Amino acid sequence: MSASLPISETFVSIQGEGKLTGVPSWFCRVSGCNLRCTWCDTPYASWAPEKTTRTVDELVDEAVASGVGHAVLTGGEPMMFAEVAVLSSALSKAGLHITVETAGTLVLPGLVCNLMSLSPKLANSTPTDDPRDASGAWAKRHEERRLDYGAINELIASTRDRQLKFVVSSREDLPEIESVLANICGYAPSDVMLMPEGVTVPDPASIAWVVEECVSRGWSYCPRVHVQLFGDTRGT
Ligand code: SF4
Known part of the structure; x- marks a missing residue:
């Protein structure tokens, strides 16, 4: 019998973030996460997980039938599920390019991935108050789990391409980003991306500082093109 996974949603759209922005992609969002970011933009896959159980065979058939050449395995946290490795392998055998979007706190043996899209979580993500x-239980758990340099470095070493997307709220996040990067190996400055926090299109004046910091460090500015095009809408 085919392995199965808790799925929050699948859909075809363009990739809205990172190096493959604009590329038509089949998205597979698993439901369930080991973190609880206070600004999570997919709470239906973390804080209040919604799910349908789908088999790997069904998912692969859907991805292939979509006709696009890129698959994005996202969540939630896809590394929590052993069946994601099975899915990634089957999608790769079917000829699809695989991006895995992860917070980088877990390693998944057997995962096949062409672009490891890591989003290490800063202190601004912790759900304090x-x-x-x-009860504060998740805030404590989140703080204990949010950075695992062993996992991040292993995930970077396991793939040929990677990006490190940091969600930023203010300039005060920069010292922490520098400190996180000091513990990570195997990336180029252009792999580092700053993405303003929020689920609306930011006012240009409010993000000028993000652009300035990217330019001065050789990092990349990461817009959310799907939000510009479709708003904060599921399935995009
Ligand atoms: S890691 Fe991602 S899915 Fe999980 S709570 Fe944070 S933003 Fe949401």
């Missing part, structure tokens, strides 16, 4: 976490 978040009403969804009245």
Whole structure:
């Protein structure tokens, strides 16, 4: 019997973030996450996970039938599920390019990946005083889990291409980003991306500082093109 996965949603759109921005892609969002970012833009795959159980065979058939050449395995946290490795292998055998979007806290043996899209979580992500976490248990767990340099370095070493996307709220995030990068190997400055926090199109004046910091360091500015085109809408 084919392996199965808890799936929040699948859809075809253009990739909205990172090096492959604009590339038509089949997205597969698993439901479930080991973190709880306070600004999570997919709470239906983390804080309040919604899911349908789908078999790997069904998912591969859907991806191939979509006719696009790129698959994006995202979440939630795809590294939590052993079946994602099975899915990645089957998609690769079917000829698709695989991007895996992960917070980089877990390593998944057997994963096939062409572009490792890592988004290490900064302190601005911790759900301190978040009403969804009245006991504070998730804030504590999130803080303990959000950075695992062993996992990040292993994931970077395991793939030929990578990007490191940092969600930034203010200039105060920069010292932490520098500190995180000091613990990571195997990337070029252009692999580092700063993405302003938020699920709306930012006012250009409010993000000028992000562009300045990228230019001065040789990092890349990372817009969310899907938000510009479609707004904060599921399935895009
Ligand atoms: S790691 Fe991603 S899916 Fe999980 S809570 Fe953070 S933003 Fe949401």
